[in-house]
Amino acid sequence: MVLLLIFCAPLTAIGEDLLYFYTHARTFDANLKRSEYEHDASREILKQAYSKLLPEVSAYAQHVNTRDRIVSSDNTLFAKGTTYYPTDSYSVSLVQPLFDYSSFVGVSKAKKELLLSDARYDAERKKLVLHVAGAYFNVLAAQNNHHSFMAEAAAVREHFELVKGRYNMGLAPVTDFLDAKARMLSVNADVIASENMLDDAIQALYKISGQMGQNFADLSPEMVLARPEPASPEAWTEMALAQNLEVLAMKHGVEVAAKEVSRLKGDHYPVVTLEGRHSWDDTEGTAFGGGSEVRKEELIVNVSVPVFKGGNTNSRVRQAASLLQAEREQLREKELAVKREVRVSYLGVLSAMSRADALKQTVEAQKTAVEAKREGFDSGLNTSLMVMDAERDYHYAKRDYAAARYDYIIQMFRLEHAAGKLSDTDLTYINQFLEQS
Template sequence: MSSKSNPLRFAVGLAALCAASGALAADLMQVYRDALSYDAQYAAARATAAAGRERLPQALAGLLPSVNATGSTYWNGSHYDYRPGGSSATQSYRNRYNTNSYGASLTQPLFRWQNWVQYDQAKLLVMQAEATFAQAGQELIVRVAQAYFDVLFASENLRAVQAEKTAIGQQLEQAKKNFEVGTATITDTYESQSRFDLARAKEIAAESELEVKRYALRALIGNEPGELNRLKDKAVVQPPQPASMEPWVEAAERDSFLVQAQQAAAEAAGRAVEVSRAGHYPTLDVVANYSANNSPGQFGIGEIDTRTRQLGLQLNIPIFQGGAVNSRTREA
């Protein structure tokens, strides 16, 4: 199962676990899809994952050839004054000319151990980024489900409080009638009125709580959720299978995205040690150079064209770098 498909399947499983009706499951999935495209926290995780994927092509560039081109053109002006010995006459020479040059160089690494290790390290860092992104998807599912069922709970709580207020209101009306006919005291009426006022206060609190929960859901999906589908009247929640904790713990240790991200991070840190240690190793490159230069001859007479071609191997053997390599290795 790919990491990108896990959040969607997890959402379907969550809807089934809640023993919701088909309409509620579809409603929950729609809310989840809206949150995928709107939630700022998930959008930040998506952008972070996209940035993390760029580590692989960056590391691959260290194994591929690099080509550089240069070019220059200069305007030159020179002035010569010449006085022969024993003569007061001065001979002057002035030259104005352009010199043009261009060149290209190619370097193909043959052996740079740190570049190979960095390439392996980049693969692990991409794995970490993907696992972290998948974890963010599952966290979004939990936040959406929490916000969704918080709204349902607040809605049901408001209905219960309103039903209680209606019942207490009926008791208040009955108490007032009993007082009018003389079968009850004014104290009974005041007591019923107090209970009704308390029920009214509870209703206001429940309405405020429902509005807060609806706003929290709206902040996740970016629009008004509307009327949500309710749970079935006699919904039965099936217990998890298996019913013991140990298999779930083992599955989490083996398949958890958070664990996978940390394992990749630990392995990448080990590669970082090897990259630092590779500063002691020699490097070998294929080097090719081509250059061309055009300039006038002496005293501006004629032109001189120069072409240079080079192809060879370049070996670099680090001998002593002030202890920086050892320090970076210890740091890694």
């Protein structure tokens, strides 16, 4: 993994960490299970294609009871009357294709379809890594947001009680009292809203993993961020075009469509089969007397030459050719999208790094500002509103700093996913830097 996180020392994750939810998601996520069943089903495609080149054996048996009634006959040897007799017939035939161009191409197409299925399944597994990480860090961000609002609410409530006491003693103006009360009601509403957002984030993680979670491990505060390696969006783009699983799947899809065009063109060519047939008919009588037992062995070469099918073959070839062009355009569109995704994610990593560095200093500065505003309020230099604004800005900075750290991880995961490098080992690497708060 090229995700570079530098810590003073690795920490051991405890409780409901990233790997905990990912492990459950691998057996719970509906999209992955659907993809797995589709992948298993695709294993039969090649067997079905080969079956059209193998011998086809069929057996036939029949027993007939016949009643013949002679009403009249010019032959004086056969009198009028009714005759009953059984007939037993058996046959076994074997048909072996000698030349069937469409079936031969069908095998080649089936092999390409297997590669397509493998790429799609691998892409879905890689998506699960990204989805679990995204959902998990969304929970951490919502949890941090909620805890921050609760801390702000506690600080504002404490300040409100202080202002209220001073107001009751006539030491603070009514504006300070009303400002403190309004701010307390506002932040209480923010606490409720943030709690709902946290619940929604937990539900999103549950949808993927089947686990609700209560005690989430958080990123270590000692985390230091580093630039992606290689330090060039062009290098990442080159990797993505060569390794991105969705791009690879679409390339295989183009190859499958091309094989389908060739397969349908084969309907213009003759089909040659070799047929061996053994039959036995045993008739124990006839209307005119006497029975027979006939055994027959036949070796037949069949040549079927399509001459005209009402234009159906040409129409299907034209249809498949158009679908092939559509697949190529879809591939081109996907490559452009991947290039954009790589660039956006790469710049997102750098942006998250810059924000985190700046916000870390902002948090320290805002903490000092709060202390200064409180001292100024105690000495009568600052108003109550100035103190609460400082408290709000301090908690905003803490929330934004935590969010920037989470965003760095997610943007780096997106970058690696776009480049086709993301795997569950990346989760293991990040997981060692999670700890219980």
